[in-house]
Amino acid sequence: MKENAPRRWRLAAALASVLAVGGVLAGCSSSSSSSSSPAGGAPATSSGAPATSAPAAGGGGSSDTSACGSKPGVAATGTPINLGTINTQQPGTDFTDIANMAQAYFTCVNANGGVNGHPIKYSIQTEKTDPAQIASDAKQLVQGNHVVGIVGNTSILECTINHKYWESLGFYVIDSGIAPECWSTPNTAAVNMGPRYSSDGAVQYMISLKVDKIAFDQSNVPGTDYIAAGPKAIAAAANVPIQTFTTNVPIQSANSVALQLVQAAGKNGAVVLNFTPPEALKILQAAAKLHIQNNVKAWGCSTPCDTDFLASALGTAFDNKLFVNAELTPADGTNTPTMNLYRAILKQYGSNVSGGIGSFSQFGFVEARLAVQALSTVQGDYTVASVNAAFKALKDVPTGMNCGKFTYGDYPMHIPNNADYMVTPTKGQMLIVPGSGCLQISTADPQIAQYVNLAGRAPADTTSLGS
Amino acid sequence: MVQTTAAQKTAPAPARQGWAALRRRDTITRLSVITALLAFTLFGLPQILSQYYTDAMTQVAAYAIVALGLGMLVGRVGLYSLGQVAVLAIGAWAGARLLFATGQPFPVVLVEAGLITMLLGTLIGLPALRLRGLYFALITLMLSGAITVVLATVNFPNGGGGFTGYNGGSLHIPAIRRPSIAGGDVAYFRYAVVVAIIMFVLVYAHIKTRPGRAWAAIRQSEPAALAAGINITFYKIWAFALASFITGVAGGVLAGADRFLYSIDFHPQDSISLLAVVLMGGVYSMYGAVIAALLNSLLPAALQNWGVSQDWLTILFGIGVLQVLTTAPAGLVDQFPRDMKRLGGLIMRLVRRPAARAPAASAPPGTSGTSGTSGTSGASGAARGGKS
Numbered sequence: 001m002k003e004n005a006p007r008r009w010r011l012a013a014a015l016a017s018v019l020a021v022g023g024v025l026a027g028c029s030s031s032s033s034s035s036s037s038p039a040g041g042a043p044a045t046s047s048g049a050p051a052t053s054a055p056a057a058g059g060g061g062s063s064d065t066s067a068c069g070s071k072p073g074v075a076a077t078g079t080p081i082n083l084g085t086i087n088t089q090q091p092g093t094d095f096t097d098i099a100n101m102a103q104a105y106f107t108c109v110n111a112n113g114g115v116n117g118h119p120i121k122y123s124i125q126t127e128k129t130d131p132a133q134i135a136s137d138a139k140q141l142v143q144g145n146h147v148v149g150i151v152g153n154t155s156i157l158e159c160t161i162n163h164k165y166w167e168s169l170g171f172y173v174i175d176s177g178i179a180p181e182c183w184s185t186p187n188t189a190a191v192n193m194g195p196r197y198s199s200d201g202a203v204q205y206m207i208s209l210k211v212d213k214i215a216f217d218q219s220n221v222p223g224t225d226y227i228a229a230g231p232k233a234i235a236a237a238a239n240v241p242i243q244t245f246t247t248n249v250p251i252q253s254a255n256s257v258a259l260q261l262v263q264a265a266g267k268n269g270a271v272v273l274n275f276t277p278p279e280a281l282k283i284l285q286a287a288a289k290l291h292i293q294n295n296v297k298a299w300g301c302s303t304p305c306d307t308d309f310l311a312s313a314l315g316t317a318f319d320n321k322l323f324v325n326a327e328l329t330p331a332d333g334t335n336t337p338t339m340n341l342y343r344a345i346l347k348q349y350g351s352n353v354s355g356g357i358g359s360f361s362q363f364g365f366v367e368a369r370l371a372v373q374a375l376s377t378v379q380g381d382y383t384v385a386s387v388n389a390a391f392k393a394l395k396d397v398p399t400g401m402n403c404g405k406f407t408y409g410d411y412p413m414h415i416p417n418n419a420d421y422m423v424t425p426t427k428g429q430m431l432i433v434p435g436s437g438c439l440q441i442s443t444a445d446p447q448i449a450q451y452v453n454l455a456g457r458a459p460a461d462t463t464s465l466g467s
Numbered sequence: 468m469v470q471t472t473a474a475q476k477t478a479p480a481p482a483r484q485g486w487a488a489l490r491r492r493d494t495i496t497r498l499s500v501i502t503a504l505l506a507f508t509l510f511g512l513p514q515i516l517s518q519y520y521t522d523a524m525t526q527v528a529a530y531a532i533v534a535l536g537l538g539m540l541v542g543r544v545g546l547y548s549l550g551q552v553a554v555l556a557i558g559a560w561a562g563a564r565l566l567f568a569t570g571q572p573f574p575v576v577l578v579e580a581g582l583i584t585m586l587l588g589t590l591i592g593l594p595a596l597r598l599r600g601l602y603f604a605l606i607t608l609m610l611s612g613a614i615t616v617v618l619a620t621v622n623f624p625n626g627g628g629g630f631t632g633y634n635g636g637s638l639h640i641p642a643i644r645r646p647s648i649a650g651g652d653v654a655y656f657r658y659a660v661v662v663a664i665i666m667f668v669l670v671y672a673h674i675k676t677r678p679g680r681a682w683a684a685i686r687q688s689e690p691a692a693l694a695a696g697i698n699i700t701f702y703k704i705w706a707f708a709l710a711s712f713i714t715g716v717a718g719g720v721l722a723g724a725d726r727f728l729y730s731i732d733f734h735p736q737d738s739i740s741l742l743a744v745v746l747m748g749g750v751y752s753m754y755g756a757v758i759a760a761l762l763n764s765l766l767p768a769a770l771q772n773w774g775v776s777q778d779w780l781t782i783l784f785g786i787g788v789l790q791v792l793t794t795a796p797a798g799l800v801d802q803f804p805r806d807m808k809r810l811g812g813l814i815m816r817l818v819r820r821p822a823a824r825a826p827a828a829s830a831p832p833g834t835s836g837t838s839g840t841s842g843t844s845g846a847s848g849a850a851r852g853g854k855s
Binding site: 125126128129130131132133135136137139140143144157160161164180181184185220221222223224225226229248447 | 517518519522523525526619634635636637638639640642724725726727728729731732768771772777
């Protein structure tokens with residue numbers, strides 16, 4: 001009996017190996033078989049359902065989540081409309097809150113009538129800044145998940161890697177961009193400004209505070225020169241010296257980074273940061289720990305800092321000292337119908353949104369809402385052609401969160417969000433800077449100038465901060 | 468392969484002829500199986516797999532070459548390098564730069580990328596070759612970190628000008644070009660497999676000739692190899708240069724596969740997980756490199772597709788290395804067939820046992836013991852046969 005015991009273990013291990021290999025093969029082959037079939041079998045169609053439309057993006061007026069759909073309390077039972085997204089998720093850089101919030105919005109819509117009776121099936125792919133993986137994710141969404149629209153992409157490299165793929169298939173992506181191609185290609189429109197234009201806004205506000213010099217620091221990821229080009233152009237136009245830095249993330253020695261930036265900016269200067277919230281927090285907390293936060297005139301930050309997580313973690317050390325560029329309506333202290341709906345959906349359906357209230361989840365909300373609005377206009381089958389035509393046709397849509405109305409349109413480049421807000425931490429919340437309104441990003445940035453020449457400035461969305 | 472034993476050498480002429488015939492038949496069988504597998508990989512797999520998995524298999528082809536180089540260093544020479552991902556990065560950088568800067572045919576670029584990597588890899592690794600074991604691993608890891616820092620500063624080429632070919636302010640980064648005959652994903656997968664086959668043949672040719680014998684002697688005992696007149700430093704450099712060359716070629720293949728390269732894709736710690744999968748696959752057999760590449764590139768893609776976090780791989784590889792080092796030092800390539808034989812034996816025994824009992828039950832009293840015994844021994848024989 002004793003001799004047989006090890007043999008049994010070996011046999012069990014062998015059996016496990018066979019099962020594992022079988023599982024791998026089954027997984028691979030099942031994926032391939034589904035890819036060979038037509039996209040999702042029969043396409044979803046709106047013909048069977050009454051032509052109900054989604055609520056106007058800027059409308060609403062109730063904190064009840066049922067306002068997200070056309071038939072409160074009635075679950076959608078039609079053929080699913082497949083949408084997909086690709087998000088970066090790696091240590092130090094996690095954008096899945098955007099997709100998770102979009103998912104929360106779609107879940108809400110599905111529970112309240114769906115889109116013309118159809119539920120939305122949302123496939124989320126993550127990547128680790130690996131070009132091969134990003135390209136594969138796109139193919140998996142199209143061939144494996146049979147998506148007919150791409151909504152909510154937020155990735156450091158995705159636009160660079162996949163924009164030609166989307167163009168070749170006729171997809172018009174609604175996303176939150178990071179890479180330069182998210183704003184400079186015909187098939188991608190971002191609801192956010194992204195690191196460059198948001199940093200523009202932060203630098204622009206620092207210049208309005210009459211600082212002598214700006215020290216601009218950002219995470220060392222691809223495209224840093226492209227991002228820095230905007231703040232440099234704006235500072236140059238205002239004759240304010242600017243020194244740019246890049247820091248590897250995750251930040252290992254925040255104290256030395258904070259010290260270096262404060263020394264570079266000088267007593268009457270400003271430090272502007274472009275990092276994800278946890279990384280920016282490291283530098284800000286290090287400055288507070290070293291008691292050097294008041295050794296500069298002001299601190300600025302691009303949109304990611306606009307989160308209560310950061311405001312509460314900082315305590316009162318940076319109240320009215322840190323000014324954050326908020327690309328969407330500041331969440332705290334704003335009680336518009338849209339913001340109330342956003343909070344309600346986040347509370348009821350957004351358990352996966354780890355960052356809670358903040359810019360990232362707002363991006364997801366706006367993108368999902370725009371998608372639902374476009375989908376509700378589709379007549380007939382929900383195909384790649386019909387869905388993406390609807391996305392492209394979005395024009396002057398009030399999102400309830402952007403300073404200006406959203407337009408996709410037929411342009412070689414898209415910067416539909418080019419005006420935003422400034423917020424500052426106040427008693428653990430990010431509140432709009434008193435007396436400030438919408439801040440239009442300067443055409444001193446040549447990219448903004450080019451877009452404004454093509455499409456003009458968007459009309460103001462009066463629902464974004466209430467009338 | 469069938470090894471010539473002392474018994475075979477001392478056997479009479481007819482017996483020797485028998486061994487030779489057996490060996491010939493074994494070789495033909497092996498070649499047939501390998502050819503069939505390669506034909507299936509080149510023509511069958513792309514028909515079965517989705518584009519997602521085809522892309523993953525292209526990565527497998529590239530990383531099989533990298534694993535082959537590392538496996539050769541570990542298994543043949545006993546050098547535990549933790550810098551192979553940095554060497555791969557050098558190859559990818561050189562390949563991308565040449566593909567952007569010149570219009571040379573892709574195979575020429577691959578060879579050039581391999582030669583550049585061989586030169587740089589050997590120069591960088593030269594001081595480390597005086598060391599071995601833990602110290603060699605540590606030094607190569609440090610060098611890997613240093614190369615990564617340099618590449619992060621220089622950046623990977625993206626169609627810009629100058630020596631580095633990097634344009635940080637580019638609004639539209641162009642893709643790295645592929646060979647004209649393999650522009651599509653499926654065609655490029657086949658191209659990558661063919662390149663991998665050539666690299667495997669190159670290494671096989673080394674292993675089966677003088678360098679291979681020298682490496683084997685060095686791995687067994689450096690003093691003994693020295694006493695036998697083997698130039699240890701020369702053959703170590705040769706191994707390192709060959710591993711660097713094929714890894715550089717793999718870098719060129721990877722550049723064409725990914726089409727966009729970034730320094731953040733070549734983490735120094737990836738060298739550690741690469742060593743782990745190479746050990747799991749098996750360092751004494753070239754097939755181990757293929758298993759290592761499947762673990763390194765296909766498994767993460769499959770987990771991603773199944774919605775399982777890839778962070779589990781760190782745990783899985785840790786357990787895998789522990790299992791391999793304690794129970795199967797030759798890796799899965801050795802363990803898996805053995806376990807399959809055992810499993811086959813078990814199944815045969817289970818199948819035969821009821822068959823043996825049936826006549827025993829129907830036999831007249833007094834004869835059942837004999838029948839039962841013979842049945843049991845038959846099953847045992849099958850099990851032993853399976854094990855042998």
